[in-house]
Amino acid sequence: MSATEDAGDHGHGGHLPAVEDFPRGFGEASWWPFVTAIGGSGIYVGAALFLLAARGGFGIGMGTAAAVSIGSIGLFVFGILGWLYHGFVASFWQRHKSEQSESKLVWGMYAFLGSEIATFSAGFIYFFFIQAGGLGEIPDVFGSLVIFNTLLLIASSFVLHFSEVALRNGNRKRFVTLLGATLLMGIIFIGGQVYEYYEFLAVKNFTPAAIAGGEVIYSNPFASAFYALTGLHGLHVTLGAVLLGIVFVRGLRGQYSAERHVSVKTAALYWHFVDVVWIFLVAAIYIGATAL
Amino acid sequence: MGLSGELALTLLTGVLVLIVFALATRFDDWRTYTPLAGGGALGGETGYGHDEKPGGIVRWLTTVDHKDIGILYGVYAIVAFAWGGLAVMLMRFELATPAMDVLASVGGRAFYNQLLTSHGITMLFLFGTPILAAFSNYFIPLLIGADDMAFPRINAIAFWLLPPGAILIWAGFFLAPFFDGIAASMTSWTMYPPQAVAQTAAGQDAMSYEYAGRVIASSEIDTAALNAGTDLMLLGLHLTGVSATMGAINFIATIFTERGSDVGWDKLDIFSWTILTQSALILFSFPLLGSAIVMLLLDRNFATGFFAVEGGGTILYQHLFWFFGHPEVYILVLPPMGIISYVLPRFSGRKLFGFKFVVYSTLAIGVLSFGVWAHHMFASGIDPRLRAGFMAVSLAIAIPSAVKTFNWITTMWNGNIRLTTPMLFCIGFIANFIIGGVTGVFLAAVPVDLILHDTYYVVGHFHYVIMGAIAFAVFAGVYYWFPIVSGRMYQRTLGKAHFWTTMVGTNLTFFAMILLGYGGMPRRYATYNGVTAEGIIGYFTNLHVIATVGAFILLVGQIIWLVNMVQSWLEGPVVGPDPWNLKEDGLPSREFDWHADRIETTLADGGEPAEDEPMTDGGEPVDADDDAAGDE
Ligand code: HEM
Ligand SMILES: [Cu+2]
Numbered sequence: 001m002s003a004t005e006d007a008g009d010h011g012h013g014g015h016l017p018a019v020e021d022f023p024r025g026f027g028e029a030s031w032w033p034f035v036t037a038i039g040g041s042g043i044y045v046g047a048a049l050f051l052l053a054a055r056g057g058f059g060i061g062m063g064t065a066a067a068v069s070i071g072s073i074g075l076f077v078f079g080i081l082g083w084l085y086h087g088f089v090a091s092f093w094q095r096h097k098s099e100q101s102e103s104k105l106v107w108g109m110y111a112f113l114g115s116e117i118a119t120f121s122a123g124f125i126y127f128f129f130i131q132a133g134g135l136g137e138i139p140d141v142f143g144s145l146v147i148f149n150t151l152l153l154i155a156s157s158f159v160l161h162f163s164e165v166a167l168r169n170g171n172r173k174r175f176v177t178l179l180g181a182t183l184l185m186g187i188i189f190i191g192g193q194v195y196e197y198y199e200f201l202a203v204k205n206f207t208p209a210a211i212a213g214g215e216v217i218y219s220n221p222f223a224s225a226f227y228a229l230t231g232l233h234g235l236h237v238t239l240g241a242v243l244l245g246i247v248f249v250r251g252l253r254g255q256y257s258a259e260r261h262v263s264v265k266t267a268a269l270y271w272h273f274v275d276v277v278w279i280f281l282v283a284a285i286y287i288g289a290t291a292l
Numbered sequence: 293m294g295l296s297g298e299l300a301l302t303l304l305t306g307v308l309v310l311i312v313f314a315l316a317t318r319f320d321d322w323r324t325y326t327p328l329a330g331g332g333a334l335g336g337e338t339g340y341g342h343d344e345k346p347g348g349i350v351r352w353l354t355t356v357d358h359k360d361i362g363i364l365y366g367v368y369a370i371v372a373f374a375w376g377g378l379a380v381m382l383m384r385f386e387l388a389t390p391a392m393d394v395l396a397s398v399g400g401r402a403f404y405n406q407l408l409t410s411h412g413i414t415m416l417f418l419f420g421t422p423i424l425a426a427f428s429n430y431f432i433p434l435l436i437g438a439d440d441m442a443f444p445r446i447n448a449i450a451f452w453l454l455p456p457g458a459i460l461i462w463a464g465f466f467l468a469p470f471f472d473g474i475a476a477s478m479t480s481w482t483m484y485p486p487q488a489v490a491q492t493a494a495g496q497d498a499m500s501y502e503y504a505g506r507v508i509a510s511s512e513i514d515t516a517a518l519n520a521g522t523d524l525m526l527l528g529l530h531l532t533g534v535s536a537t538m539g540a541i542n543f544i545a546t547i548f549t550e551r552g553s554d555v556g557w558d559k560l561d562i563f564s565w566t567i568l569t570q571s572a573l574i575l576f577s578f579p580l581l582g583s584a585i586v587m588l589l590l591d592r593n594f595a596t597g598f599f600a601v602e603g604g605g606t607i608l609y610q611h612l613f614w615f616f617g618h619p620e621v622y623i624l625v626l627p628p629m630g631i632i633s634y635v636l637p638r639f640s641g642r643k644l645f646g647f648k649f650v651v652y653s654t655l656a657i658g659v660l661s662f663g664v665w666a667h668h669m670f671a672s673g674i675d676p677r678l679r680a681g682f683m684a685v686s687l688a689i690a691i692p693s694a695v696k697t698f699n700w701i702t703t704m705w706n707g708n709i710r711l712t713t714p715m716l717f718c719i720g721f722i723a724n725f726i727i728g729g730v731t732g733v734f735l736a737a738v739p740v741d742l743i744l745h746d747t748y749y750v751v752g753h754f755h756y757v758i759m760g761a762i763a764f765a766v767f768a769g770v771y772y773w774f775p776i777v778s779g780r781m782y783q784r785t786l787g788k789a790h791f792w793t794t795m796v797g798t799n800l801t802f803f804a805m806i807l808l809g810y811g812g813m814p815r816r817y818a819t820y821n822g823v824t825a826e827g828i829i830g831y832f833t834n835l836h837v838i839a840t841v842g843a844f845i846l847l848v849g850q851i852i853w854l855v856n857m858v859q860s861w862l863e864g865p866v867v868g869p870d871p872w873n874l875k876e877d878g879l880p881s882r883e884f885d886w887h888a889d890r891i892e893t894t895l896a897d898g899g900e901p902a903e904d905e906p907m908t909d910g911g912e913p914v915d916a917d918d919d920a921a922g923d924e
Contacts, residue, residue, distance in 0.1 A: 016439075017356050017357075017439070017440050017444035023350070023354060026344055026354075028344040028355060028360075029346055029351065029354040029355060030354055031353075032445060033356065033445045033447075033448030033449040033452060034448065034452050036449050037448075037451075040453060040531075040534075041456030041457070041531060042456075044457075044460060044528070044530070044531050045456065047527055048460060048524050048527050051523045051524075052474075052520055056473075057473045058471055058473070058474070103548075104442040104443075104545045104548075104550065107442075107548045107549055108443060108544075111541040111544040111571075111575060112541055115537050115575045115576070117576070118575070118576045118577065118578075118580040118583075119579040119582060119583050120583075121583075122583030122587065123583060125612065208595065208603075216597075218595075218603060221597055221600075221603040221604070224590075224596040227596075228587070228590075
């Protein structure tokens with residue numbers, strides 16, 4: 001309950017969580033969670049179908065798997081957008097600003113970032129584990145592209161910060177411009193990563209294992225660490241770009257103000273986190289592996 | 293035992309189940325009261341609240357109300373409990389004799405291993421975590437004076453990820469009859485590679501080959517031969533992990549920011565403290581398991597070699613798994629400890645003894661639980677210095693657990709004890725937890741563990757905690773809060789029958805396992821007729837028979853429980869505002885205040901009046917204790 005508005009009345013009669021939603025006219029009902037969850041689960045089912053199709057013998061083709069996956073992703077995105085719309089966007093200016101609803105979003109983001117540390121740490125632990133045993137021959141992964149991308153990502157964090165500052169000072173135009181610039185830098189970063197993958201996979205043939213005479217020889221355990229960590233990070237940058245994109249569009253359409261910017265803040269937190277992970281990653285995987 | 297024996301056994305079980313059911317329905321405490329017309333209101337929304345939710349099935353699919361979601365979690369968990377329980381009954385029947393017989397015609401050892409895997413995964417991930425989420429969803433917002441969870445829609449999403457997760461986890465069983473290349477997974481709940489990477493649907497090793505003079509088990513890729521059931525299970529497990537993490541984030545945000553203005557940190561109840569700690573543990577452990585699962589999937593399907601000998605090896609997997617796995621056992625036990633700390637004082641007529649120390653010990657366990665994981669790997673050949681360190685921390689973690697135990701006992705000391713069903717389960721919890729904890733301390737000592745590792749002693753240890761303590765606390769909570777959730781009272785005689793069958797069944801089954809472990813019976817074996825040592829086979833057989841009998845008693849008890857719950861929910865007597873006479877003892881609690889409020893609102897809205905006499909379970913009205921002033 002929001003402490004400021006109706007303190008003392010615990011339990012019923014307080015705020016209803018889903019006043020403006022489908023199905024219409026109820027306070028505690030929304031189709032979006034169900035739709036989002038079915039879409040999200042469908043992505044897992046799609047992945048399962050891909051694996052069954054690859055094994056063969058189940059009467060399932062890649063086409064079915066792809067159809068289920070794409071359909072599920074669509075449903076998932078549809079659910080998320082509907083939820084965001086009814087939860088945050090639709091009545092943006094009608095809702096009262098409340099300290100408490102802001103701090104819950106910020107706490108939610110902090111907790112989520114905590115879980116992200118755990119997600120990444122498994123990959124880092126694998127890397128340190130194999131590094132302790134000696135990495136053997138590895139290609140030179142550190143180069144000018146990495147330096148460029150690193151500087152770009154760090155710079156984008158600063159630009160984003162100044163964008164937030166601008167919003168808090170009431171300078172909307174500067175806020176939107178700098179936010180757009182951040183988004184652009186993020187997209188360039190992703191482009192750089194894609195180019196790097198192309199180089200390593202197609203040109204340098206840098207893969208974890210090679211098949212020789214029907215047998216798999218794990219020639220390069222470092223490659224698994226490299227692709228797992230950079231790939232996971234790439235996914236995170238992409239998600240961060242999507243979040244910034246949503247904030248950007250909402251900003252363009254006139255939402256947010258000097259007092260109301262909690263989703264700008266949470267999206268920015270996420271972006272800074274992804275940036276910090278990248279610095280660790282460069283230190284460990286790119287520099288640590290080659291220099292030590 | 294051939295096919296006819298098996299048929300006879302099935303028939304016998306069926307008849308017994310029917311008899312229990314029939315007997316259970318004969319008990320009719322509540323029939324002496326006139327049931328109110330119209331039956332119970334599912335979800336307890338009597339009289340008010342109709343405007344907030346649509347009717348019928350749509351209500352349940354669209355609900356974002358934390359109470360409804362709590363009920364959904366509960367129903368889901370009970371279905372999982374039934375699945376896991378039936379799987380283990382089949383295993384117990386098989387183990388009653390040394391040779392392969394009951395399961396011989398349905399897949400033999402391979403099928404036994406499938407049941408074993410499904411039992412473990414189901415009970416831990418689909419029953420354990422969700423049943424605790426049922427309590428926390430329903431009661432945390434009430435206990436901290438919040439309108440709802442911080443993120444009601446995320447709360448609903450987290451729940452709806454679970455049913456598809458369960459279907460994927462169990463999918464191997466459903467698909468096996470139709471396709472050759474698939475069976476339910478046989479990896480056991482720990483999913484160690486190389487087995488978890490290399491098993492075929494027949495339970496064989498798909499990939500052993502020689503490499504540099506050694507036989508290496510994860511290097512030849514013959515992915516077509518791998519058991520797809522394991523892939524589906526891993527995907528489902530990942531999904532349920534995502535759900536648990538979302539729930540944890542939600543509880544952290546809720547407890548930090550949604551507390552009512554009159555609920556400061558100093559006023560936070562003990563159950564909320566344990567849920568907060570549990571959520572922090574989930575936050576840092578489940579995503580790590582998620583990554584390890586993805587690495588397994590990649591190893592299985594894309595030759596990444598994370599856990600191949602040339603990569604991180606299987607020891608790396610064990611580190612990752614147990615870094616999750618040990619916190620997981622505290623994820624499962626902390627909220628039950630919270631329930632006990634919350635319910636036990638209410639039937640002891642006094643406040644929880646040393647409230648602060650119970651909170652501190654909860655936090656201490658939370659921190660320490662991340663520093664003990666390698667005690668599961670003492671026998672794996674890790675560095676002896678590492679083992680010594682982990683042994684020290686593991687012994688240390690017993691201290692906060694013991695602090696709690698002494699606090700509970702001291703709370704009861706000289707208290708005004710009312711032996712209601714929830715209280716019986718609380719006391720049973722303490723008794724069983726002591727055995728489970730002490731056996732754990734023995735296992736934490738490296739030299740003892742090297743002898744007892746991978747024997748039934750370990751199985752006995754953790755079942756004393758998981759069944760004897762965690763499930764008992766769950767039942768204590770179910771009975772204690774049944775009046776709030778259903779608006780009705782359960783049947784006391786059946787409740788007590790449930791307690792005694794469960795208590796006797798648990799101790800028969802799991803004490804026999806501890807003795808089996810001392811005798812050297814290895815865990816995860818479908819047969820033991822290969823044992824040749826003189827006298828041992830008889831020892832094993834007798835103890836296994838005892839364990840099977842105990843398991844059967846447990847089954848009977850749980851059927852009694854289900855009958856009681858369903859029938860009382862539909863037709864039990866409607867309760868008054870203070871069914872446990874908490875006010876008289878000066879031990880009011882927030883959620884029962886809310887319950888009383890709701891009844892008042894219902895009356896004001898023209899609902900039907902509740903019975904005059906509050907229904908209590910053996911709760912002779914007691915004189916208020918002198919020192920029992922106020923809530924903890
Ligand atoms: C009092 C503190 C405890 C200590 C010192 C302790 C110690 C141990 C040790 C050393 C093992 C490894 C045995 C082996 O495999 O050789 C073990 C296994 C286990 N313990 Fe505990 N334990 C404690 C409490 C608990 C609690 C509270 C739970 C459950 C909620 C639990 C659940 C388990 C499980 C599930 C296993 C078996 C894992 C497996 O191999 O499948 N333990 N315990
Ligand atoms: Cu442990």
